[in-house]
Amino acid sequence: MTKKGLLIVVSGPSGVGKGTVLKKLRADNPGIVPSISATTRTPRKEDKEGVTYFFKTKDDFERMIENGEFMEWAVYNGNYYGTPIRYVNDNISKGRDVLLEIDVQGALKLMEKYPNAVYIFIAPESTDVLRERLRRRGSETPEEIEKRVAASEWELSQKEKYDYVVINKIVKDAADEILNIINNAKGEIDHDD
Numbered sequence: 001m002t003k004k005g006l007l008i009v010v011s012g013p014s015g016v017g018k019g020t021v022l023k024k025l026r027a028d029n030p031g032i033v034p035s036i037s038a039t040t041r042t043p044r045k046e047d048k049e050g051v052t053y054f055f056k057t058k059d060d061f062e063r064m065i066e067n068g069e070f071m072e073w074a075v076y077n078g079n080y081y082g083t084p085i086r087y088v089n090d091n092i093s094k095g096r097d098v099l100l101e102i103d104v105q106g107a108l109k110l111m112e113k114y115p116n117a118v119y120i121f122i123a124p125e126s127t128d129v130l131r132e133r134l135r136r137r138g139s140e141t142p143e144e145i146e147k148r149v150a151a152s153e154w155e156l157s158q159k160e161k162y163d164y165v166v167i168n169k170i171v172k173d174a175a176d177e178i179l180n181i182i183n184n185a186k187g188e189i190d191h192d193d
Contacts, residue, residue: 012122013152
């Protein structure tokens with residue numbers, strides 16, 4: 001019998017480097033699969049169906065909502081985005097660990113419905129470091145940076161609700177710490193059997 005995989009839910013403020021840390025984690029551990037969201041947004045050139053997103057019509061997406069087919073869903077910029085339950089459960093039942101990167105509000109909702117998932121918050125060393133990372137990205141105006149920093153204060157106030165907090169000071173170290181958390185969680189599950 002195949003051991004079940006884990007659902008690993010990762011959040012953190014914008015600019016903390018979540019994407020970079022998770023990319024490093026997955027590059028070193030190809031057995032960890034990313035959760036793939038469904039969306040109603042128009043595909044871009046670089047998008048691939050079933051790889052970057054599952055593209056749905058608005059009617060199909062709303063039908064999936066009615067049928068309870070999403071772990072969570074939200075509307076951003078007029079488009080629906082959601083995490084299909086079937087994709088996550090299929091991978092977990094095959095023994096694969098599924099990595100779900102989601103905002104803090106979404107993670108807090110999931111904590112109620114999926115208490116057995118592993119919840120990891122990636123935090124900056126400080127608000128000043130976060131502000132500097134956002135500035136270096138060069139993709140936001142100073143006003144937008146300050147809005148993101150202000151939003152991060154609420155997000156950071158929620159970190160104690162997560163199972164683990166990882167400080168992203170050095171990407172490789174943060175990725176290694178997450179891998180250790182995953183391995184320890186799997187050991188606890190094996191031990192509980």
